[in-house]
Amino acid sequence: MIKVGLIRGEKSFLPENEAYFNYFSNTAEIEVKIFNSMEDADQESDIIIYYCGFFPFWKKCQSKLIMEYHSASTTRFPKLKNLLKRFLNRRGEGYIFLNQRVMDEFYFGGLPQDKYTLRGMGYPNYLNEVQRSTKKYDFVYMGTVGGRKVEPYIKQLLDFGFSVVVIGCSNSDIKSFEEIEYPKLSLFPKLSQVDALNIAKQCDFALNYTPDCYPYNFQDSTKLIEYVALGLKVVTNRYYWVNSFELEINASFLDLDKFINDKSLIRSFQFDQGDISKYTWSNVIDKSAICELIKRVYNENSNS
Known part of the structure; x- marks a missing residue:
């Protein structure tokens, strides 16, 4: 052995x-x-x-x-x-x-x-067996907020009237969001993978934001892979890896910048999670x- x-x-x-x-x-x-x-x-x-x-x-x-x-x-x-x-x-x-x-x-x-x-x-194999939960939130974002330039996008979603859950907040992230009251915002610190995914499956959409810069734009986004495995509808910014991944699994993600410019797109866009099975x-x-x-x-x- x-x-x-x-x-x-x-x-x-x-x-x-x-x-x-x-x-x-x-x-x-x-x-x-x-x-x-x-x-x-x-x-x-x-x-x-x-x-x-x-x-x-x-x-x-x-x-x-x-x-x-x-x-x-x-x-x-x-x-x-x-x-x-x-x-x-x-x-x-x-x-x-x-x-x-x-x-x-x-x-x-x-x-x-x-x-x-x-x-x-x-992504964990057990996600293939996960039963979708009753929707409690509109959007989930998992990961670092500070330093990623994602905070303005989260605030824009809230201004649009969507409920948002953010998982993985640091103390400084929480203080930043507390400066303005958002009744539809739910904040969680770093959680175990199981707990984080249990919350994420209660959402309808997933916000994926990765800075289009070195080295993030050529590295796998674990959270995006997990979003897709959970069957969430993905709204993402555009960069090399996410474009290649979307094409590889034959998925269809909504462009984040286009959505920010026209929030009505989310109602008409044809989301597709593609075939993620090779990524277990x-x-x-x-x-x-x-x-x-x-x-x-x-x-x-x-x-x-």
């Missing part, structure tokens, strides 16, 4: 952790355990899947490492940060990248094919062949 360790996120919920745990629970060769710290994981694991992040090469780790890069660097000087991580991060025995673009942004172009795999984001976590992990990567890393360790 290969023992694989995962680390809980300090600041955010990592859906990959639950996805890996559930997926490998159904296999006989790999056992996954989620730990609170790298030190705890290192004591009990053969292999650790480490979410980069920064894990400098001078830090000690007895377990073999699969370094997972699920996002390029953000905020100021992101490409410089990518370069520093590339040369200062501990070398992995294997690698997982969100997509080819993320791999390229970290300068891993010469990596042998048997040393890495690509694995995008997905089980299908995503199957396609990525992470299981084979783990076995290769483990066997190389055993034979060395």
Whole structure:
């Protein structure tokens, strides 16, 4: 039995952790355990899947490492940060990248094919069985508000008379919204994935807003994938990834800017969620062949 360790996120919920745990629970060769710290994981694991992040090469780790890069660097000087991580991060025995673009942004172009795999984001399989609830809200927005420039759009929805639930608010987000009273606004802090999706399914529409800038515009939007899986009608701004995703699954999302200019569009627009089935976590992990990567890393360790 290969023992694989995962680390809980300090600041955010990592859906990959639950996805890996559930997926490998159904296999006989790999056992996954989620730990609170790298030190705890290192004591009990053969292999650790480490979410980069920064894990400098001078830090000690007895377990073999699969370094997972699920996002390029953000905020100021992101490409410089990518370069520093590339040369200062501990070398992995294997690698997982969100997509080819993320791999390229970290300068891993010469990596042998048997040393890495690509694995995008997905949604929990149980959402396929979720029964739609009686509608309590018009719109849901899940995710960060501050710094994303989404607040004016949320306020515009409220001014249009729609009820809006926002899930994932920070204290500063709440203070910002409290400056003006909105009786149709419901605010929730960061919630577990199950609790967040239970609220989201009580909505009719989903607001997706991702800044059309580096690196967000070429990275998967987990929340959008989950919105579609829940059968919500998506209103979104336009950028490279969302346009490609909409075309790939044969969906139809309402353009956010067009809707803001003419709110009546929401009544006549033909929403379509398309076919999202390939994005269940089980299908995503199957396609990525992470299981084979783990076995290769483990066997190389055993034979060395």
